Structures are given as C-alpha cells and as structure tokens.
Amino acid sequence: MSDLNVVNAASLARVPDNGAARRGRSQGELGVIADGAIAIRDGLIAAVGRTDSILRDWGDDGVPTIDATGMTVLPGLIECHSHPLFAFHRHGEYTRRLAGASLQEIAAAGGGILATVKTTRDAADGELLDGLRSAYDRILAGGVTTLEVKSGYGLTEGTELHQLELLERSRSMTPMSLVISFLGAHVVPAGLDAETCTGQVLEMLPKVIEQGLASFHDVTCERGLFTPGQASAMFERSRELGIPTRAHADAWQYSEGWRTSVRGGAVSAEHLTYTPDDEIREVGATDTVAVLLPQAELIYMTERRANARLLIEQQVPLAIATDYCSSIHATSLATTIGIAAPWFRITPAEAIVGATLNAAYALNLHSDRGSLDPGKRGDLTILSGPHPDELCMSVGQSVVAEVVIAGEPLLGENRVSRRA
Numbered sequence: 001m002s003d004l005n006v007v008n009a010a011s012l013a014r015v016p017d018n019g020a021a022r023r024g025r026s027q028g029e030l031g032v033i034a035d036g037a038i039a040i041r042d043g044l045i046a047a048v049g050r051t052d053s054i055l056r057d058w059g060d061d062g063v064p065t066i067d068a069t070g071m072t073v074l075p076g077l078i079e080c081h082s083h084p085l086f087a088f089h090r091h092g093e094y095t096r097r098l099a100g101a102s103l104q105e106i107a108a109a110g111g112g113i114l115a116t117v118k119t120t121r122d123a124a125d126g127e128l129l130d131g132l133r134s135a136y137d138r139i140l141a142g143g144v145t146t147l148e149v150k151s152g153y154g155l156t157e158g159t160e161l162h163q164l165e166l167l168e169r170s171r172s173m174t175p176m177s178l179v180i181s182f183l184g185a186h187v188v189p190a191g192l193d194a195e196t197c198t199g200q201v202l203e204m205l206p207k208v209i210e211q212g213l214a215s216f217h218d219v220t221c222e223r224g225l226f227t228p229g230q231a232s233a234m235f236e237r238s239r240e241l242g243i244p245t246r247a248h249a250d251a252w253q254y255s256e257g258w259r260t261s262v263r264g265g266a267v268s269a270e271h272l273t274y275t276p277d278d279e280i281r282e283v284g285a286t287d288t289v290a291v292l293l294p295q296a297e298l299i300y301m302t303e304r305r306a307n308a309r310l311l312i313e314q315q316v317p318l319a320i321a322t323d324y325c326s327s328i329h330a331t332s333l334a335t336t337i338g339i340a341a342p343w344f345r346i347t348p349a350e351a352i353v354g355a356t357l358n359a360a361y362a363l364n365l366h367s368d369r370g371s372l373d374p375g376k377r378g379d380l381t382i383l384s385g386p387h388p389d390e391l392c393m394s395v396g397q398s399v400v401a402e403v404v405i406a407g408e409p410l411l412g413e414n415r416v417s418r419r420a
C-alpha cells in the first residue's frame with residue numbers, strides 16, 4: 001500500500017460514482033478536471049482536484065510524485081470479460097474462416113471452442129500458467145488494473161474445479177486484481193445434449209461454491225447451445241445458492257439471451273450482438289450491465305453489431321470489454337475502447353465509462369474502484385495524450401504511459417518522470 005501524488009495532468013477524468021452504474025445521458029459524463037491532480041495515501045485515494053490545491057494540501061516532502069504534464073489520468077481500467085486460461089492457438093482455423101469457411105464447417109473439421117477444450121484439458125499446469133503469465137503482462141500493459149478471468153475450457157467437474165484453482169494460483173503472477181468466474185456452461189461438450197449438460201452444471205455448482213474461488217457463475221444463453229429455459233434454470237439455482245451470475249448471450253444468433261439474463265437477475269450480460277431492437281425496447285431500463293465486445297464482433301466477422309445506442313437510450317448501463325480468449329488474442333483494453341467508439345458509434349467518453357465505472361458495477365466491485373473518488377483504491381491508468389477523447393484516434397498505438405494499482409506505479413521508470 002503506497003503513497004503517491006500525480007500532478008499537472010492535462011486532463012483528469014474522475015468518472016464520479018453517484019451510487020449507480022451510468023446509463024442514458026450520464027453514460028458519457030467523465031467529470032474532467034483540467035490541470036488535475038490526485039493524492040493517494042496507503043493505497044487509497046485521499047483527494048482529487050486541481051494541481052495547485054492538491055499540492056497545497058498534500059504536497060508533502062518525500063511523497064513519490066508523477067509529473068503527468070501533457071497526459072490524461074483515468075480511473076484504472078477494468079477488463080470485465082476474458083478467457084485467458086487455454087492451450088492451443090487457433091490461427092489456422094481463423095485463416096480458413098477468412099477464406100470463407102463457416103463456423104459450422106470449422107466445428108465439423110474438429111475446430112472451435114471444443115478443440116481448445118481438448119488441448120486445455122490435456123495441457124500441463126506449467127504450460128497453462130505460463131500462458132496466463134504472458135497474457136497478464138500484456139493485459140496490464142494495455143492499461144488494466146482489475147481483470148475478470150473465466151474457467152470454461154474444461155467442462156467436466158474435475159477439469160473445471162482444477163481450472164478455477166489454477167486461476168486462483170495465478171494471482172501471484174500479476175499485480176492486477178483478478179475476479180474469477182465459473183463458466184461450466186460455456187459450450188455443450190461433444191457427445192452430450194444440452195439438457196444433460198445443464199444437469200451436470202447444476203450438479204457442479206455446489207462444489208464450485210464449496211471450493212470458494214469463483215465470484216460469479218457465468219451462464220450461456222445461445223441458440224444451439226443452451227436454451228432460455230436451461231439458462232433460466234442455471235440462474236435460478238445460482239440465486240438459491242447465493243452466487244451472482246453473468247451471461248454470454250446472443251453472440252452468434254438471436255437467442256432471447258438479453259431478456260433471459262435480465263429476468264434471471266444477471267449482474268451483466270455480454271456480447272448482445274444479435275439482440276433484436278424490439279427485445280431491447282421491451283426489456284427497457286435495467287440494472288443488468290450490457291457488456292459489449294467490439295473486438296469479438298470484428299474478429300468473428302458477425303453480420304450485426306450490438307445496438308449500443310439503443311441500449312444507452314433505454315437506460316441500460318453499458319460496459320466495454322476485450323474478450324481475450326483462444327480465438328481472440330487482443331489484450332489491450334485501451335485499444336478496445338478506441339475501437340468501441342467508431343464501431344458502435346458511441347462517444348469516447350461513453351466507451352471510457354464502460355471500461356471504468358460501469359465495468360466495476362459489472363463485477364460488483366464499485367464500492368472500492370471504477371472512479372477517482374476519495375476512499376476508493378488508488379488505481380489509475382495514465383495515457384500519453386492530453387485528453388481522454390484522443391484514445392479513439394490512436395487505435396492500436398501505445399497510448400498507456402503508466403498503470404498504478406493501489407498507489408504503486410507498475411510500468412517502469414521511463415514512461416513518466418518522477419520526483420521524490
């Protein structure tokens with residue numbers, strides 16, 4: 001737990017937490033302070049304001065200080081959807097897809113998620129942990145301070161519990177905070193029908209809860225995988241057992257996934273690429289956070305994009321995530337924010353709120369992160385440009401100058417100047 005001052009920021013985006021996830025017009029309110037500064041003490045935010053007032057009240061001698069002249073300070077970015085635990089690289093099948101093969105043809109040839117399940121089940125722990133370490137380093141460099149990670153490439157009780165254990169062990173490999181989700185219902189394993197698979201997941205659930213490592217049960221509601229009825233059964237059992245839920249919904253086809261997730265009380269529902277406008281209007285305002293994944297739509301070449309604007313208009317809180325997985329090797333949430341704005345025709349500010357405060361709500365972590373409010377953890381992402389909107393004009397460029405977790409700068413001496 002560290003002390004740190006950051007001063008002279010061209011822009012400091014507080015993204016103030018007013019007690020609820022941002023929606024509607026407030027989705028895009030960053031609360032930018034020009035010539036901003038922040039004081040962190042014992043790892044927690046002590047004060048935020050203009051540089052002159054922070055230096056007057058908190059400019060003690062000897063406090064490590066970052067001079068952020070010409071830079072932008074954001075709340076630490078929060079990645080709320082990733083699948084980093086896998087062995088196998090599916091570049092071969094992606095090349096076939098780009099040449100015109102359908103998902104069904106890939107699956108029939110032994111590819112797709114089930115191919116990753118097989119190789120991940122067979123992989124040695126050391127190989128999987130090495131893969132996690134490497135992914136974590138790249139995700140951190142992309143500006144992330146808190147990362148959600150899922151099981152789901154095991155699908156049997158033994159392999160799923162083991163993957164959750166490996167994710168827990170991997171905490172020591174990174175300064176990022178990890179939030180672990182159990183994704184036993186990722187896809188339906190070969191040789192099983194969805195109903196039998198649902199039954200198996202329902203049987204695994206008490207053991208996952210007893211193991212005590214997963215913060216969420218991640219449920220899939222997708223045509224061809226799990227029906228709304230099967231997903232609802234998983235939501236209901238989770239509620240009885242007291243584990244919060246999130247969902248993979250409408251990623252590949254219209255599947256009633258959004259409606260089912262909201263009815264099931266999911267904290268978030270993710271993808272929503274094929275959710276029809278009528279369903280978004282009928283469901284209307286909700287606390288369930290819609291987590292949109294622009295890089296998944298880009299790489300999967302989906303025929304539709306999630307209707308971000310309509311979700312915002314309907315008072316649905318929006319979050320943005322990267323979906324790092326065996327078929328999407330994107331690791332930079334900063335880049336994903338940059339893509340999200342033109343991809344969904346949302347403003348840079350709406351996308352940034354989606355990767356900070358609303359992502360914190362999507363992980364039930366809003367009480368201690370997601371905004372630069374006094375009392376929250378001193379997590380910052382510092383960008384090299386003078387205004388947050390620049391993030392969307394430099395897609396794929398190295399814009400993350402520094403990442404701070406609980407007051408500790410992590411990316412190295414050369415990125416920013418410091419003075420003792």
Ligand SMILES: [Zn+2]
Binds near residue numbers: 081083248323325
């Ligand atoms: Zn996913």
